[in-house]
Amino acid sequence: MCGIVGYVGDRQAAEFLLDGLSKLEYRGYDSAGIAVYENGKIRIEKSVGRLAALREQIKGRMPVGSLGIGHTRWATHGRPSDVNAHPHADCHGDFAVVHNGIIENYLSLKEDLIAKGHEFKSETDTEVVAHLLEEVYAGDFVAAVREVLRRIEGSYALAFMSKEHPDMLICTKQDNPLIIGLGEGENFIASDIPAIISRTRRTYILGDGELAVVRKDGIQVTDRAGQLVTKKVFEVTWNAEAAEKGGYEHFMLKEIHEQPKAVRDTMSQRITNDKKAISFEELAWNADYLNSFNKIYIVACGTAYHAGLVGKYYIEKLARVLVEVDVASEFRYRDPIVDGSTLLIVVSQSGETSDTLAALKESKRRGAKTLAITNVVGSSIAREADQVVYTWAGPEIAVASTKAYTTQLVLFFMLALYMAEIKGAILPARTAELVTQLQEIPSQVSEILSDVEPIKTFAKQYGFNEDVFYIGRGLDYSVSLEGALKLKEISYIHAEAYAAGELKHGTLALIVEGVPVIALATQRNVYEKTLSNIKEVKARDAVVIGIAAEGDTELQKYVDHVIYVPATDEFIMPILSVIPLQLLSYYAAITRGCDVDKPRNLAKSVTVE
Numbered sequence: 268m269c270g271i272v273g274y275v276g277d278r279q280a281a282e283f284l285l286d287g288l289s290k291l292e293y294r295g296y297d298s299a300g301i302a303v304y305e306n307g308k309i310r311i312e313k314s315v316g317r318l319a320a321l322r323e324q325i326k327g328r329m330p331v332g333s334l335g336i337g338h339t340r341w342a343t344h345g346r347p348s349d350v351n352a353h354p355h356a357d358c359h360g361d362f363a364v365v366h367n368g369i370i371e372n373y374l375s376l377k378e379d380l381i382a383k384g385h386e387f388k389s390e391t392d393t394e395v396v397a398h399l400l401e402e403v404y405a406g407d408f409v410a411a412v413r414e415v416l417r418r419i420e421g422s423y424a425l426a427f428m429s430k431e432h433p434d435m436l437i438c439t440k441q442d443n444p445l446i447i448g449l450g451e452g453e454n455f456i457a458s459d460i461p462a463i464i465s466r467t468r469r470t471y472i473l474g475d476g477e478l479a480v481v482r483k484d485g486i487q488v489t490d491r492a493g494q495l496v497t498k499k500v501f502e503v504t505w506n507a508e509a510a511e512k513g514g515y516e517h518f519m520l521k522e523i524h525e526q527p528k529a530v531r532d533t534m535s536q537r538i539t540n541d542k543k544a545i546s547f548e549e550l551a552w553n554a555d556y557l558n559s560f561n562k563i564y565i566v567a568c569g570t571a572y573h574a575g576l577v578g579k580y581y582i583e584k585l586a587r588v589l590v591e592v593d594v595a596s597e598f599r600y601r602d603p604i605v606d607g608s609t610l611l612i613v614v615s616q617s618g619e620t621s622d623t624l625a626a627l628k629e630s631k632r633r634g635a636k637t638l639a640i641t642n643v644v645g646s647s648i649a650r651e652a653d654q655v656v657y658t659w660a661g662p663e664i665a666v667a668s669t670k671a672y673t674t675q676l677v678l679f680f681m682l683a684l685y686m687a688e689i690k691g692a693i694l695p696a697r698t699a700e701l702v703t704q705l706q707e708i709p710s711q712v713s714e715i716l717s718d719v720e721p722i723k724t725f726a727k728q729y730g731f732n733e734d735v736f737y738i739g740r741g742l743d744y745s746v747s748l749e750g751a752l753k754l755k756e757i758s759y760i761h762a763e764a765y766a767a768g769e770l771k772h773g774t775l776a777l778i779v780e781g782v783p784v785i786a787l788a789t790q791r792n793v794y795e796k797t798l799s800n801i802k803e804v805k806a807r808d809a810v811v812i813g814i815a816a817e818g819d820t821e822l823q824k825y826v827d828h829v830i831y832v833p834a835t836d837e838f839i840m841p842i843l844s845v846i847p848l849q850l851l852s853y854y855a856a857i858t859r860g861c862d863v864d865k866p867r868n869l870a871k872s873v874t875v876e
């Protein structure tokens with residue numbers, strides 16, 4: 268996720284660009300840049316770090332000109348650095364481009380362009396767009412952009428400027444947001460409404476495949492075929508703060524709703540072209556490498572640790588390698604048995620968690636090979652690990668982790684499949700079947716999110732005032748742990764998760780009339796066993812809300828309510844069954860009037876011990 272802005276009019280472009288970017292930093296903040304048409308040239312200023320660093324860089328020498336584009340970055344291809352920051356230009360500085368998304372075929376395009384003599388400065392996928400534009404340009408800016416769009420694959424919101432056309436910007440989008448703000452004698456481009464709301468409330472929301480030519484006195488929108496599109500003006504009625512949250516009341520809810528896209532982006536480029544297998548180009552593992560390990564450790568904290576528990580299940584079950592999972596604060600001090608035949612996988616949304624980083628350093632010192640799963644390119648953990656695979660969830664602002672968790676599960680599942688393929692532990696037909704199911708996840712998550720009313724009602728109805736228990740077996744148990752943590756951290760309600768079979772070894776004593784129990788029953792191999800445990804708590808008059816796959820007609824006979832999620836392969840169920848748990852926590856916290864995005868005593872990134 269990145270933020271894009273553009274300006275064309277009579278005022279100073281840089282002022283709007285910087286102001287607009289400051290409202291989009293929630294979309295990315297590892298580097299920022301602007302390009303302004305100044306004295307017959309495109310002047311680009313960019314800097315690693317937050318927008319403040321860019322402001323400092325151009326203090327007293329602001330670009331002067333009334334046409335420009337800007338960008339605040341959340342790195343995907345290439346670490347955060349001055350050169351990797353956007354805008355990107357072609358060889359001669361004739362074009363500048365800003366991009367949000369991923370150009371999936373950039374490597375092959377880059378090779379072609381290099382062979383034709385283009386010189387690249389950055390490691391980004393975006394720079395190919397600028398060079399491609401230079402390559403195909405023959406005097407018609409719009410035609411050249413259209414040709415570029417024909418050649419690139421992937422997701423994007425793009426804004427272009429050309430030295431030869433100082434009166435216009437071009438922008439277009441596919442699977443990433445882009446809006447045009449309509450002013451008087453000036454127009455604006457932005458990834459999101461907060462960037463323009465101080466200048467105008469009248470907007471066009473660009474659709475996929477639409478291309479807009481934006482001049483100060485007019486906007487022409489055409490579709491993929493070049494046909495004129497008549498856009499309806501969308502009048503923004505929210506205030507600036509609400510706009511930043513995309514109309515959602517809290518970042519947490521917004522991030523819950525971003526999960527279909529986050530999951531899709533995380534899968535992108537890791538499924539082979541024939542859609543039958545998994546490939547991690549960034550790892551390039553082989554059987555010798557995998558066979559050199561006799562054990563894998565997964566080490567993390569909090570939600571990331573819970574993702575690790577699911578990861579263990581996936582890797583052991585699919586790739587048949589022994590996996591131990593540990594919380595980083597324990598692992599680092601317990602003299603772990605780690606050596607050259609250990610693979611250590613650390614998981615961290617922020618990539619900055621101090622205990623996880625320390626565990627990583629300690630394991631490296633003992634000779635382990637290390638792999639990081641993180642959401643932040645260029646973070647300390649990403650830099651320290653031997654190898655890294657990124658979750659492409661985009662910035663997570665709410666303290667409670669949601670989309671980072673689901674993307675971590677997706678990544679673990681893909682990693683386990685990848686390992687199983689390499690080790691020959693899985694039949695290709697079974698992999699293909701699972702890859703097919705994997706690709707269904709975004710639409711299945713959207714389906715769950717399309718009707719949250721029953722979940723809202725449960726959260727209100729039961730109030731969840733004192734103790735809530737979460738139970739499940741196997742993967743359902745791992746998800747229960749995450750559900751309980753979510754409830755605790757944002758609603759301050761005491762919640763505990765138990766392996767359902769453990770109840771009778773003590774905790775059953777706490778189950779009395781009216782105690783809420785959330786029972787997950789999505790795993791067929793332990794289904795009957797879980798059902799017995801549910802009957803045990805029901806017999807003590809607990810109020811039981813079951814989570815089950817659509818088509819399950821049994822569970823409803825034994826519980827008070829069932830929340831159904833789409834049916835899929837049991838491996839994939841955790842990625843779906845956690846969504847109602849996130850929503851339950853969210854609405855319970857709302858009911859209790861808690862500060863959802865900034866819960867008491869907690870910080871987003873725990874960089875101290």
Ligand code: M6R
Nearest residue numbers: 569570571615616617620667668
């Ligand atoms: O950035 P990390 O994933 O390393 O953070 C780890 C935990 O601090 C984090 O998951 C925490 O548990 C979340 N607040 C849970 O929602």
